[in-house]
Amino acid sequence: MPLSTSLFRGGVLAALCQIALAAPPVAQRSAKRSTTCRQTEVVVLGAGVAGITAAQALHNASISDFVIVDRNDYVGGRMHHTTFGDKGDGTPYVVELGANWIQGLHASDPGAPENPVWTFSKKWNVSNEYSDYDSILTYDETGANNYTDVLDEYDDASDVAVANAGTILIENLQDTSARAGFSVVGWKPKEDMHKAAVEWWNWDWDAGYSMDKSSFVFGVTGDNVTFNQFGDNDNFVIDQYGFNKWLVGEASTFLAANDSRLLLNTNVTKVAYSDSGVTAHFTDGECVEAQYAICTFALGVLQNDVVEFEPELPGWKQEAIDQFQMGTYTKIFYQFNETFWPEDTQYFLYADPARRGYYPVWQSLSTEGFFPGSNIIFATVVDEESHRIEKMSDEATMAEGLAVLRAMFPDVEVPEPTAFMYPRWTLEPWTHGSYSNWPIGMTLEKHQNLRANVDALWFAGEHTSAEYFGFLHGSWFEGREVGEKVVAMIKGNGTEMESYAVLHGTTPYSHYTDLNGWPVSSFIDFEE
Ligand SMILES: Cc1cc2nc3c(=O)[nH]c(=O)nc-3n(C[C@H](O)[C@H](O)[C@H](O)COP(=O)(O)OP(=O)(O)OC[C@H]3O[C@@H](n4cnc5c(N)ncnc54)[C@H](O)[C@@H]3O)c2cc1C
Ligand SMILES: *[C@@H]1O[C@H](CO)[C@@H](O)[C@H](O)[C@H]1NC(C)=O
Ligand SMILES: *[C@@H]1O[C@H](CO)[C@@H](O)[C@H](O)[C@H]1NC(C)=O
Ligand SMILES: *[C@@H]1O[C@H](CO)[C@@H](O)[C@H](O)[C@H]1NC(C)=O
Ligand SMILES: *[C@@H]1O[C@H](CO)[C@@H](O)[C@H](O)[C@H]1NC(C)=O
Ligand SMILES: *[C@@H]1O[C@H](CO)[C@@H](O)[C@H](O)[C@H]1NC(C)=O
Ligand SMILES: *[C@@H]1O[C@H](CO)[C@@H](O)[C@H](O)[C@H]1NC(C)=O
Ligand SMILES: *[C@@H]1O[C@H](CO)[C@@H](O)[C@H](O)[C@H]1NC(C)=O
Ligand SMILES: *[C@@H]1O[C@H](CO)[C@@H](O)[C@H](O)[C@H]1NC(C)=O
Numbered sequence: 226m227p228l229s230t231s232l233f234r235g236g237v238l239a240a241l242c243q244i245a246l247a248a249p250p251v252a253q254r255s256a257k258r259s260t261t262c263r264q265t266e267v268v269v270l271g272a273g274v275a276g277i278t279a280a281q282a283l284h285n286a287s288i289s290d291f292v293i294v295d296r297n298d299y300v301g302g303r304m305h306h307t308t309f310g311d312k313g314d315g316t317p318y319v320v321e322l323g324a325n326w327i328q329g330l331h332a333s334d335p336g337a338p339e340n341p342v343w344t345f346s347k348k349w350n351v352s353n354e355y356s357d358y359d360s361i362l363t364y365d366e367t368g369a370n371n372y373t374d375v376l377d378e379y380d381d382a383s384d385v386a387v388a389n390a391g392t393i394l395i396e397n398l399q400d401t402s403a404r405a406g407f408s409v410v411g412w413k414p415k416e417d418m419h420k421a422a423v424e425w426w427n428w429d430w431d432a433g434y435s436m437d438k439s440s441f442v443f444g445v446t447g448d449n450v451t452f453n454q455f456g457d458n459d460n461f462v463i464d465q466y467g468f469n470k471w472l473v474g475e476a477s478t479f480l481a482a483n484d485s486r487l488l489l490n491t492n493v494t495k496v497a498y499s500d501s502g503v504t505a506h507f508t509d510g511e512c513v514e515a516q517y518a519i520c521t522f523a524l525g526v527l528q529n530d531v532v533e534f535e536p537e538l539p540g541w542k543q544e545a546i547d548q549f550q551m552g553t554y555t556k557i558f559y560q561f562n563e564t565f566w567p568e569d570t571q572y573f574l575y576a577d578p579a580r581r582g583y584y585p586v587w588q589s590l591s592t593e594g595f596f597p598g599s600n601i602i603f604a605t606v607v608d609e610e611s612h613r614i615e616k617m618s619d620e621a622t623m624a625e626g627l628a629v630l631r632a633m634f635p636d637v638e639v640p641e642p643t644a645f646m647y648p649r650w651t652l653e654p655w656t657h658g659s660y661s662n663w664p665i666g667m668t669l670e671k672h673q674n675l676r677a678n679v680d681a682l683w684f685a686g687e688h689t690s691a692e693y694f695g696f697l698h699g700s701w702f703e704g705r706e707v708g709e710k711v712v713a714m715i716k717g718n719g720t721e722m723e724s725y726a727v728l729h730g731t732t733p734y735s736h737y738t739d740l741n742g743w744p745v746s747s748f749i750d751f752e753e
Contacts, residue, residue, distance in 0.1 A: 262514035265486075266290040267711055268505050270493055271521035273302020274697055275685040275704035277476050279519045282708025284479040288715060292513050294505060296492040296655050300476050301469030303523070303656060304697065310560035310601055310644040318596060319465045320558060320603075322648040323659070324697050327353060327462065329455025340455040342471075342697045346462070349474040353460040354594040360571040364633040365419065366578045372419040379423050382412035390445035397731070402665045403428065406441030422576035425585045433552025433607045433695070434662045435582075443663035443691075450692045463595055488513075496520065497535040498682040517681050517711050521704065524675075524688040525551040525657025538679060541726050545674035548667055549688055551658035552695075553611035553650050557584075557626055558603045560644035564591040565637045566602060571595075573602075575633055582610045584629040600643075604629070611659075615649040622647065660695040661688035670725045676703075677724035683707050 267283055269276045272295035283291050295302070304324045308317035327346055331339040346353060363372045386407050393400065414420035424436065431448070432439050462468040480487055492508040496518065503518035526532060527546045538546070566573060571592055577583035583606075590601040604626050606614055614622050623645045631639045650659045663672075669691060676689040685707040686700055693699030713719030 262504055262512040265292045265513055265515045268513045268515040268518045269293040270505060270518060271295055272300045273521060274472060274700035275521035277472055278701050278704030279685055279708035281475060281479055282705050283712060286712040288712060292486050292488060294488045294491045294493055298489050300473050304469040306467035309558055309646050318599060319467055321462060321468050324468060325462055326459040328459050328696055329451045330458050332456035338454060340698050341701045345471040345475060349471040351462055351471050352464040353462045356459045356461045357571050361574055362570050363574045365576040366632050368633060368635045375419050375423045379427055382407060382410050385410040387445050390442050394442050394446060400440055400442040403436035403439040403441045403444045407436060418576045418578055421581045422574055422585055425582050426574055429582060429607055430586060432662050433554050433659060434550060440663040440665050447694060451696060493532055495533040498680050500680040503681050519683045519685055519707055519711060521686045523656040524549055524661045529657045531654055541674045541724055542679055545671050548664060549675055550662040550664045552608060552660060552662045554607050554659040555611040555614060555647055556603045556605050557647040559642040561600045561640055561642050564600050565634060565639060568592060575629055582606060584626050612651055615651045619645060668731060671728055674724050677722040683711055
């Protein structure tokens with residue numbers, strides 16, 4: 226279904242936003258229900274990828290009696306864009322604050338599966354460009370300094386470490402930190418800041434956490450499942466209607482404009498649940514009562530007591546929530562009056578002499594294929610640097626980044642930027658971070674406790690995906706799976722999800738298959 230330009234700008238999106246909050250109450254179906262709350266069969270908490278996909282799974286099974294609730298005024302959640310800078314004609318660029326890459330597209334092997342985010346991006350014409358990680362130049366405090374040989378050194382160590390992690394996984398051996406897993410094969414950056422920068426580029430940039438804080442086995446497996454399966458290309462989205470264009474498009478296939486089942490601008494404060502139903506309470510005193518709820522709130526929301534659960538979530542659930550890690554990934558955008566960096570290069574890696582992860586990666590959008598002539602470049606920081614920088618003023622952060630650029634390009638006069646902006650993901654009450662990471666000591670069983678339903682309350686989101694945590698496609702697969710499980714419950718042949726009240730620290734690899742119905746061996750040896 227072709228969507229006209231205006232539909233995206235004002236139409237579908239605006240229409241989906243302008244929901245009749247005062248829609249006539251749906252007739253009650255059950256006498257024992259409260260008389261004040263709107264009644265529905267399934268309430269989907271969150272209109273990000275997981276929530277919209279779960280609702281679509283209900284729709285696909287001919288269940289139309291659902292309500293989707295989101296505190297924001299758009300469909301997309303962490304697939305979130307804003308306007309920035311100037312195109313030269315007084316109009317701004319659209320840039321992504323959250324998810325930006327389609328990660329893993331479609332492996333060349335015949336019959337290989339396709340990343341659903343790639344499928345939908347093609348279907349809805351989401352503009353994107355191949356990200357060339359070989360288009361990189363290296364810098365330190367002295368300016369340009371060629372240490373690309375260290376990138377090769379890392380790759381060699383990584384090949385051995387990744388194979389070792391596979392052995393640990395398949396033979397059900399003890400997991401360790403990624404730090405230890407890489408040290409064993411001789412990758413020891415110690416105080417070498419070039420090595421620290423290269424390690425950041427390869428690990429922290431993706432995981433959002435350092436090797437010291439990440440699981441070795443699941444950190445490696447997480448990348449393997451996506452990139453061995455869908456191929457290792459990443460495409461960067463530059464669509465001027467935003468990356469969420471595809472999700473808005475999919476939503477429009479089953480939600481009418483102004484559909485009264487989509488409640489945007491609706492802040493959930495409390496979720497009361499039992500084995501016979503769920504009531505979601507909103508800031509405005511309104512509520513929705515349902516037989517089932519699918520909660521897709523980010524891990525950071527669950528960790529930070531933003532929403533009250535009544536009764537409190539059981540210990541096995543809460544401990545899994547508290548252990549899994551919510552990382553932060555912060556993009557810091559600059560626009561200048563000129564492109565003073567090499568304009569044919571996509572990435573610039575900076576090794577600070579004193580501080581690991583200090584404005585380490587600069588990504589040019591002024592390059593062919595992206596926004597040539599835009600003079601836009603952005604830095605990315607994660608984890609502790611994100612927490613630090615997100616507490617600072619725009620002025621202070623802008624000055625730090627500029628000082629780094631002036632160190633990297635000592636031979637040019639780096640001007641003051643004409644535009645500057647960055648999001649503060651750690652402080653957003655609807656996410657409290659960017660995406661999740663697998664910590665040391667989390668087993669597949671404990672992760673399953675993160676996924677499992679508690680009575681009529683079900684969970685989905687990037688963090689509930691054992692295979693694709695941190696990725697958009699993780700949210701999609703989880704949204705579909707949990708949506709289908711709730712369909713089965715409604716149709717009378719469903720089963721509750723397995724959970725483990727007692728944990729023994731074991732991570733039988735076979736649990737991947739048992740718990741998620743996924744033939745793990747097929748991706749580990751996919752390329753063989
Ligand atoms: C900076 C950043 C970069 C990323 N880069 C990539 C990338 O390049 N590629 C990739 O694949 N993935 C990336 N990701 C991850 C990707 O964005 C997420 O995996 C995915 O968008 C999560 O979708 P979700 O539906 O699970 O959760 P969400 O998108 O968080 O959806 C949950 C919804 O719940 C709503 N909500 C929360 N609390 C409440 C409340 N109290 N009341 C009502 N509503 C509430 C929120 O508003 C939100 O819309 C990135 C994320 C970030 C933040
Ligand atoms: C996507 O673009 C193609 C080619 O420009 C066009 O034929 C098609 O209708 C577009 N699809 C949508 C959904 O806009
Ligand atoms: C619902 O069905 C449509 C049409 O077959 C399909 O494209 C979409 O992926 C399905 N959604 C889910 C969540 O299964
Ligand atoms: C950096 O050095 C490598 C050899 O280690 C060389 O292949 C590459 O071309 C050099 N890059 C630049 C930008 O000089
Ligand atoms: C990752 O994939 C490689 C290549 O297929 C494989 O050798 C390795 O065992 C895998 N490791 C893990 C932890 O999945
Ligand atoms: C949706 O609501 C808006 C504002 O109330 C209205 O202008 C528009 O016509 C509605 N669209 C449809 C398709 O009902
Ligand atoms: C949403 O609810 C939370 C508490 O549950 C509250 O702190 C916050 O202020 C509310 N936000 C809005 C916009 O009402
Ligand atoms: C950009 O601005 C600086 C002053 O801040 C100026 O010296 C420089 O010439 C300008 N560049 C262009 C291309 O206008
Ligand atoms: C449940 O029943 C439906 C038909 O009503 C069927 O399509 C589906 O496969 C069944 N699911 C399971 C898990 O048996």
